[in-house]
Amino acid sequence: MNNSQPPRMPPSDPEPHSILVEKTAGGVTTIGINRPDRKNAINPPTATKLRAAFLDFEKDPSQKICVFYGTGGTFCSGFDLGELRKWEKPAEDQDSSKRRDSSITRSHFKPVQGRNEAPLGPGRMQIEKPVICAISGHAVAGGMELSLLADIRVVEEDAIFGIFSRRFGVPLLDGGTVRLQEIIGLGRALDILLTGRPVAATEAMHIGLAAKVVPKGEAFKEAMKMAQSLAAVPQECLNADRKACYHAAYNSPSFEDALSYEFEEAVKVSDLAIHKAMNFNKREKARL
Structure with a gap:
């Protein structure tokens, strides 16, 4: 297996290793979110690199299956709320005709245009080749949305899913309302989406959100085993x-x-x- 390398970015990138990519001779690419000090929360530069990594995986004919994971014992905690400190608040006295153009959200995130970059990166893509997600720790808020990009989720026994952004009044922007109901059904999806409650690994397995539950620390290993098995059949x-x-x-x-x-x-x-x-x-x- 090759050494972990980030996608190429400008030399000024302050976090060149926030996304780790490995390509194996057997056709399995691994893409890792690597911001453990931020619980693998995604900031805009990381979102750009994450999308670029998936686009590169799609384009590479030697690579067949992707394993998507987070480092440091957790998958992803969603959007990095620390970014909000850098944002400017629009003037309060603007009339209603100007509010749409002065939207904070619109000033930082692009509207949907095909497969363009979503707030967390690849959320508007339907990845063209199979993706297996190895879930450890928390996959919450936008992190749960990112996990839904995968075809298969391998989940550690103490992992937690949840739309924890509900408590802050932050809606879903990366396809969560679209994908979750297709995966587990509308009724169960609405329960999870509206309440924002935690969903443990055993429940995730029961409702079809997880394909397999494994002991703590084993998700990546099991996902790789599954990926190698899929890579061995006619693609x-x-x-x-x-x-x-x-x-x-x-x-x-x-x-x-x-x-x-x-x-x-x-x-x-x-x-x-x-x-x-x-x-x-x-x-x-x-x-x-």
Whole structure:
């Protein structure tokens, strides 16, 4: 395995190692949030690097599966609220016609335009290849939103999920309201979103938020094992089925459309598999 390296950033970057990226010969990329002194909270430069790391993973044909994790015993505590000290408050006496343009949120975060940068970085992306999230410690507020980017979440036994930003009146901006209900259902999602209560690993497993619960300190190891297993199977087929699932969940206007999309994606892969099987049979016959 290569040594951990951050994505390339300008020399002036005060935290060049806030995102760690490793690429393995077996096709597994690891992306780590590395701000343990801030409970892996995300500031704007880190958000930019995190999105860049996922874009690089998508573009690299040698890399098949990503393991997404946090260092220092926790996954991510969301947006770094320390950034608020740097922000200027707009004048109180502005009339209503000017308030929209003077929005603090709009002045720091871009509106949605395709897959552009979200407040925490990659929140507006549907990652094009499988992602497994290794959850240790807390995945809360925006950190919980980031964990929902993954296809599979491997969770340590003492891990905690939760929309803890509820207590501060901060809404979700990185896809949490969109993804959570698709993963666990609308009723359960609303319970978690509206109350902001903590969700322990056992409950996360019960409601389908976690795929597997492991002992403390074992999430990354188990996620890597799972990633290596996925990287060993034919990727065209894996990604065709995965793509069809996401189309049905987020993009399909009807049941028939979802079935049609599944069929068309499968045909491309099936033809490849059938040709390989036919060639194999021909070679076997030639040996007889």
